[in-house]
Amino acid sequence: MEELKNIPKEKFEFADRSDISHDKKFDTKPIGYFKDAWLRFCKNKASVVAAVIIIVIILYALITPLCGIPEFMDTYYARMGPRNLALSSIGIADGGATNDYNERYMVYHYAVGIAAEDADGAGATWNEGLESKYQPVLHVGNVQKRGSTATYSAKIDTYLDVGFLFRDITQTEYANIRAWEDETGLSVLYPLIDTKSAYYVAPSDPNMAANYWYKMNASREPVRVVESETEGEEPEVIALSLDRLQDGRSRLEDNYLRDENGAPVYFQYTGGGTTETAQYRVRVLYYNYYVYQHGFEPQYLFGTDTQGYDLALRMARGIQLSLLVAVCVSVLNLVLGAIYGAIEGYYGGAVDLVMERIADILAGVPFIVVATLFQIHLAAQVGPIPSLLFAFVMTGWISTAARTRTQFYRFKNSEYVLAARTLGARDRRIIWKHIFPNSLGTIITSSVLVIPSVIFSESMLSFLGIVNLGGSTMTSLGTLLSDAASIWTRYPHLMIFPAVVISLLMICFNLFGNGLRDAFNPSLRGVEE
Amino acid sequence: MTKYVIKRILLMLFTFFVIMTICFMLVRILPRTLPTDKKLAAIMEARWEALGYNEPLLVQYGIYLKGIFTDWDFGTSWYVQQMESAWDVIVGRLLPTVLVNLYSFIISVPIGIGLGVVAAIKKNKWQDHTISTLVMLFVSIPVYVYAFLVQYLFCYLLGWFPLTVSSLTDAGGSWLSPTMFWSMMPAVIALSFGQIAGLTRFTRAELTETLTSDYMLLARTKGLKKSQAISRHALKNAMVPILPMIISTFISILGGSMVIEQIFSVPGVGQLYIQSINMRDYDVFMMDTIFYTLVGLLAGIVVDISYGFIDPRIRMGEK
Numbered sequence: 046m047e048e049l050k051n052i053p054k055e056k057f058e059f060a061d062r063s064d065i066s067h068d069k070k071f072d073t074k075p076i077g078y079f080k081d082a083w084l085r086f087c088k089n090k091a092s093v094v095a096a097v098i099i100i101v102i103i104l105y106a107l108i109t110p111l112c113g114i115p116e117f118m119d120t121y122y123a124r125m126g127p128r129n130l131a132l133s134s135i136g137i138a139d140g141g142a143t144n145d146y147n148e149r150y151m152v153y154h155y156a157v158g159i160a161a162e163d164a165d166g167a168g169a170t171w172n173e174g175l176e177s178k179y180q181p182v183l184h185v186g187n188v189q190k191r192g193s194t195a196t197y198s199a200k201i202d203t204y205l206d207v208g209f210l211f212r213d214i215t216q217t218e219y220a221n222i223r224a225w226e227d228e229t230g231l232s233v234l235y236p237l238i239d240t241k242s243a244y245y246v247a248p249s250d251p252n253m254a255a256n257y258w259y260k261m262n263a264s265r266e267p268v269r270v271v272e273s274e275t276e277g278e279e280p281e282v283i284a285l286s287l288d289r290l291q292d293g294r295s296r297l298e299d300n301y302l303r304d305e306n307g308a309p310v311y312f313q314y315t316g317g318g319t320t321e322t323a324q325y326r327v328r329v330l331y332y333n334y335y336v337y338q339h340g341f342e343p344q345y346l347f348g349t350d351t352q353g354y355d356l357a358l359r360m361a362r363g364i365q366l367s368l369l370v371a372v373c374v375s376v377l378n379l380v381l382g383a384i385y386g387a388i389e390g391y392y393g394g395a396v397d398l399v400m401e402r403i404a405d406i407l408a409g410v411p412f413i414v415v416a417t418l419f420q421i422h423l424a425a426q427v428g429p430i431p432s433l434l435f436a437f438v439m440t441g442w443i444s445t446a447a448r449t450r451t452q453f454y455r456f457k458n459s460e461y462v463l464a465a466r467t468l469g470a471r472d473r474r475i476i477w478k479h480i481f482p483n484s485l486g487t488i489i490t491s492s493v494l495v496i497p498s499v500i501f502s503e504s505m506l507s508f509l510g511i512v513n514l515g516g517s518t519m520t521s522l523g524t525l526l527s528d529a530a531s532i533w534t535r536y537p538h539l540m541i542f543p544a545v546v547i548s549l550l551m552i553c554f555n556l557f558g559n560g561l562r563d564a565f566n567p568s569l570r571g572v573e574e
Numbered sequence: 575m576t577k578y579v580i581k582r583i584l585l586m587l588f589t590f591f592v593i594m595t596i597c598f599m600l601v602r603i604l605p606r607t608l609p610t611d612k613k614l615a616a617i618m619e620a621r622w623e624a625l626g627y628n629e630p631l632l633v634q635y636g637i638y639l640k641g642i643f644t645d646w647d648f649g650t651s652w653y654v655q656q657m658e659s660a661w662d663v664i665v666g667r668l669l670p671t672v673l674v675n676l677y678s679f680i681i682s683v684p685i686g687i688g689l690g691v692v693a694a695i696k697k698n699k700w701q702d703h704t705i706s707t708l709v710m711l712f713v714s715i716p717v718y719v720y721a722f723l724v725q726y727l728f729c730y731l732l733g734w735f736p737l738t739v740s741s742l743t744d745a746g747g748s749w750l751s752p753t754m755f756w757s758m759m760p761a762v763i764a765l766s767f768g769q770i771a772g773l774t775r776f777t778r779a780e781l782t783e784t785l786t787s788d789y790m791l792l793a794r795t796k797g798l799k800k801s802q803a804i805s806r807h808a809l810k811n812a813m814v815p816i817l818p819m820i821i822s823t824f825i826s827i828l829g830g831s832m833v834i835e836q837i838f839s840v841p842g843v844g845q846l847y848i849q850s851i852n853m854r855d856y857d858v859f860m861m862d863t864i865f866y867t868l869v870g871l872l873a874g875i876v877v878d879i880s881y882g883f884i885d886p887r888i889r890m891g892e893k
Contacts (some may be wrong), residue, residue, distance in 0.1 A: 050598055192682065385685040402589075409874075410591045410597070411866040413832070417851055417859075420601050501716050507832055508718055530837065534721070534730050544719045 082486065082564040093559020095553040102364060102550060109361035115517060116358055121210065121252065121331055122537045123353035125203050129344050138346065141200040142182045148287045151197050152267050153256065154182050155290075156297055157208035160258045161330055164232035166301050166309030171290055179332060181205035195287075204343050207331045209235060209255035216323040219312060225337050233333045236301040236309030237326070242267065244282075244300055256326050259297040264342055267297055348538040351528040356538070360546055363522040366514065367550070370430065371499040374437040379492040381438065382445025387476050389446065390453025397450075408443045412502065415439050417511050424513075433512055437499060448491055452484030486565035493561055497554035504547055520548045576638040579879055586875050593867050598635055601860050602627075610651075618652060625650075648864070649857030660861040664843065668828070669749050670739070671756075671835065671842030675827035676827050677755075677762040682769035683820060689770070690777025695804065697782055705774065712771035721837045728760055735760045738839040761838040765831055770821065776819060780812040787811075818880045822873040829869045 076084070086092060110116070128140030146154070158181060159174025174180060186198035214222075222233050236258075239245060244260035262268050262282060267290070271281040289295040302310040312325040335343050347356040389400045416436040423432035456462065457480060466480050504523030506512040508530075516519040522543045529539035606622070608615040608892045622628070641647035648660040655663050676713070693705040729737045740757040748754065784790070785808050793803040832844035839845070845863065850858040 405585075406589050406592050409867060409871050410593050411863070411870055414597065414848070414863045414866060418597070421604060421851075422600065497714065504716060505718070509832055509836060511848070511851060530722075532728070540722055544722065548715045548719055551716060552711065555714045556710065 078486065082561075086560055086564035089560040089563065091556050092564075095556035095560070098136055098549060098553045099557060102546070102553070103368065106361045106364035108366065109357055110365075116354065117339075118517070119335070119343075119349070119353040121207050121353070122204065122335070122345075122349050124351055124532070124539065125343075125345065125349045126538050127346055127348045128202075128204055128205050128538070129346050130342065132346075140202045140204045142203050143186070143198060143200045145196050145198050146201075148195055148197070149264070149266050149568075151182075151185075151199065151287055152285075152290065152297075153253075153265075153332075154199070154201055154206060155180070155208065156259055156267075157181050157256055159297065160209065160256075160299075161232075163299070164235055166236040166299065166303075168296070168299065170296065171293060179205050181208070205332055207252070208329050209258070209345065210252065210257045210327050210334075211326060212329050212334070213315060213324050213326050215317075215321060216325060217321055219325050219327065222334075222337060231333045231336065233329050233337050235328045235330055236299075236303075236311060237313060237328050239300050239302040240380065242300055244270065258299055258301065259301045268294060269298060270489070347542045348536075350525060350539065356525075359520050359525060360522065360543055362518065362520050362548070363543065364524060364546065366430070366519060366521050367500045367503055367547075368435065368496075370433060370437070370503050371496040373434055374441055374499045375492045375495045377434070377438045378441045378445050378495055379488065382442040383449050383481070383488060385442065386446035386449025387453055387481060390450035391457055391472065391476050391480070393454075404443045404446060407440060412436070412440050413506075413511070416502075416506055420512055429512055433503065433506070433514075437502070441495065441499075445488065445491060445495075449484060449488055452487060453480055456480045456483055459503060490558065490562045490565050492557035494555070497551045497558065500547070500550055500554070541569065575882060578882065582875050582878060586871050590867060590871055595635065596862060597863050597867075598638060598860060599631060601856050601863075602631060602634055604854075604856060606807040606856070607854055611751075614656075621650070625636055648861045651855055651858045653853040653855040653857050654846065660857045662867060663858055664846065664861050667841060667843050667846045670840050671830035671844065672811055672827055673749055674739075674761050674765065674834070674840055674842065675830050677758065678769060679824060679827055681762065682766040682773060682822075685766075686770040686773025687777050687816070689774040691781060691804075691809070693774065693778040694781035694785060697785075702778075706778070709771045709775050710777075712767050713775060716825050717764065717831065718833045718837060720767050721761075721834055724760050724764040725837065728763070739841070758838075758840070761834050764838075765834050773816075773819075773823075777812065777816055780815055781808060784808040784811045814881070814885045817884055818877040821880050822877045825869060825873040825876055829866055 074424050083093040115134045125140040126140055126142055127434050129138040133139035155171075155174060158177040158179050159169050159171065161179035162169040162173045162177045175182075181202045182199055183202050186200070187386055188198070219234075225231075226233055238255065238258050240247065240254075241306060242260075244262070245257060246261060246263060248254055248257065248265070257265065260268050260270055262284060267285045269283045269285055271283065273280050285295045285297070290297065302313075312327045315324045315326045317323040332343070345355050345357065345559055347360065350356045385400065385404075389397045416433065417437040419432045419439070420429065423435065453476075457541040462475055462479055465475050470479070503512075504521060504526070507523030508527040509523075512521075514526075515524050525543040526540065526547075529536070531544070533540035608618060608626075622646075626634055629637070638649070641649070646661060651658050651660050651663045655666075689705050689709075693709075695700045696702045725737060728734045736757045737760075737762060738757070740753055742749070742754075744753065785804070787808075790803055790808055793807050794800070798806070830840075830842050830844050832847060834840065835842045835844040836848060843865065846858065847862045847866075849855070850862060
């Protein structure tokens with residue numbers, strides 16, 4: 046000890062402090078909880094693709110109604126297949142439907158095209174009709190001959206096949222159409238048919254009545270009428286076969302209403318006094334009448350729905366509704382569930398017990414019963430959508446609450462909560478500022494996964510008809526599907542497009558939600574590699 | 575354990591009673607409509623009067639409860655099956671629902687577990703990727719979409735099955751006849767897709783977890799073959815959560831699927847529910863509600879209790 050006190054001076058050295066290392070500041074940026082989750086989410090390719098598809102679908106739903114397509118219903122063009130003039134040149138979306146027809150109906154379809162070329166009633170040949178822009182027969186497939194009857198498999202443009210219709214219009218409109226015809230060179234008004242003639246048989250479907258412009262017999266086969274040489278004798282009626290008509294040996298004889306000079310009649314006065322109110326009965330080519338009314342040719346990329354709305358637009362409306370309901374429900378569930386769960390979990394004990402019982406009872410009511418009761422009781426007062434929202438929220442928040450409760454049980458005894466309490470923080474502050482942000486990731490993820498299940502339940506309820514969401518500017522994908530349910534084997538597009546959209550929505554939201562869940566789960570960090 | 579079971583059952587009964595009360599009140603305050611047929615309307619009005627439908631709500635509930643406890647009377651069907659007791663109506667609909675769901679249960683449980691086991695064993699190989707992708711698809715796609723697909727493929731294009739379930743008279747008057755079985759197949763197939771997918775996903779998740787546990791390593795070090803270790807150790811442990819799930823599915827068989835019943839016209843409980851709403855037949859609606867609530871609650875409680883039976887370590891709530 047003594048020698049330590051007397052160390053000679055020369056034994057001392059200056060300390061070299063240059064090699065002491067201090068803690069350096071990191072050059073890299075710190076990665077927080079959310080940043081980390083984001084990075085891991087980006088690694089999950091399926092989820093990223095799903096997110097992109099969701100964005101595309103949302104954009105579709107938002108942009109389509111803004112494209113300027115007027116939202117109108119056209120009952121004559123209901124249940125029509127997809128038709129797009131640009132795409133039809135490559136063979137898709139040509140509005141065609143392939144079906145089997147007998148000879149009589151083949152003549153009927155061909156005749157629509159022939160009559161369309163004959164606006165002045167002077168007669169058109171078979172070949173003119175075939176080449177007409179308005180010829181509904183697109184393509185004739187194989188012909189099956191069985192004895193004397195033949196069955197033709199033909200592709201018919203369903204839009205052009207509507208053909209002619211009788212309409213009652215005012216005198217003013219008549220004049221307007223005539224002016225429009227002169228301007229555009231398209232024909233809308235065609236000669237009326239002599240429906241009182243012996244060679245006209247009214248069909249059971251009134252929409253077809255204006256298409257039988259040729260002379261026919263009682264079984265609606267085209268006929269040639271040969272006036273008898275001798276006076277007072279019945280004229281000879283010869284049925285025309287499709288073969289004879291096609292090779293030009295015979296022509297369809299028109300049955301137009303003509304005045305005493307033999308000129309075709311275009312309108313019949315049916316009532317009303319003044320120029321504005323006078324009613325004219327006319328025969329219009331509906332395709333051109335549509336162009337006259339709306340200013341564009343009928344084109345529906347996804348076809349039309351059962352009521353005659355544009356299916357593309359209806360689907361956009363359906364997606365809008367589904368997403369709106371789903372997001373609202375998800376947010377409301379999040380808020381309600383978080384508050385309820387936080388109180389339950391934080392206070393525990395008797396509060397927890399009572400609140401759990403209430404939640405238990407609510408969870409025990411089957412969702413479908415809740416939805417039905419809300420619809421019956423509330424739909425008339427507040428409308429179907431709010432009552433649907435109530436029903437979803439009524440039972441939906443329970444799972445969020447349960448999740449929040451578990452998180453609170455996990456965190457409420459941790460050291461930082463103790464520290465906060467020691468420093469005098471109030472309960473409210475501890476709940477919202479300290480514990481809640483820590484459990485936010487889990488809660489938010491679960492509320493994203495609520496979205497697909499809400500979309501599914503909503504479409505199921507409207508599919509079953511429990512919730513009625515049909516309307517002129519509103520529909521649901523489930524309603525579209527349930528409208529298609531009984532007739533979709535004949536009109537497959539009614540089913541396919543909504544089904545694909547809703548399936549895509551469900552798949553993508555599930556993938557996206559799962560990706561989010563994995564990304565927010567710190568225990569999975571590094572597991573993927 | 576007995577104490578726990580009794581406690582759970584009593585709690586369930588309490589919950590059930592509260593739900594039933596609320597539903598009864600909500601259903602009874604709805605305005606009733608009389609049929610247009612004058613004679614029938616008069617009869618019904620007289621019956622309603624006699625049954626106390628015009629009394630105060632609580633008195634009505636008392637009458638309703640008394641009817642259930644003394645005569646097992648759940649009210650009368652006014653429209654769906656006129657003047658029959660609601661209980662008889664629902665019992666008549668039970669068998670088709672149970673049969674369709676039972677068939678699909680029998681199909682989907684072995685396939686679902688089998689696929690799940692394959693996916694777990696071949697984890698991250700192509701078998702797993704294929705199965706997992708398919709499962710993701712079938713879990714997500716709504717049930718009515720593949721109901722339509724099945725209807726289109728098997729019934730319309732191939733013509734193997736009739737489009738809808740045969741009526742009882744067509745099938746020889748028995749729900750168990752071969753014709754009936756055959757016509758139920760499309761509904762069964764459509765129902766199975768979702769169940770198989772759900773079960774596969776669950777089995778895969780549980781089994782992959784047990785396959786990585788330490789006792790599996792121990793089993794292998796002791797000299798067990800991989801197949802032995804999986805079947806004797808991993809599968810047994812993975813079954814702890816899987817079995818309760820299967821049991822609850824089995825109970826939900828009673829509930830059935832409304833959408834499937836609607837699409838394939840199965841004359842079951844789900845269809846009855848839709849009918850009772852559309853026809854505003856409130857007593858049948860109430861009966862159906864009671865039925866669905868009970869099935870749901872039972873499924874939940876059986877899961878909890880079966881956990882305790884299968885794995886003695888988990889006896890929730892037991893001290």
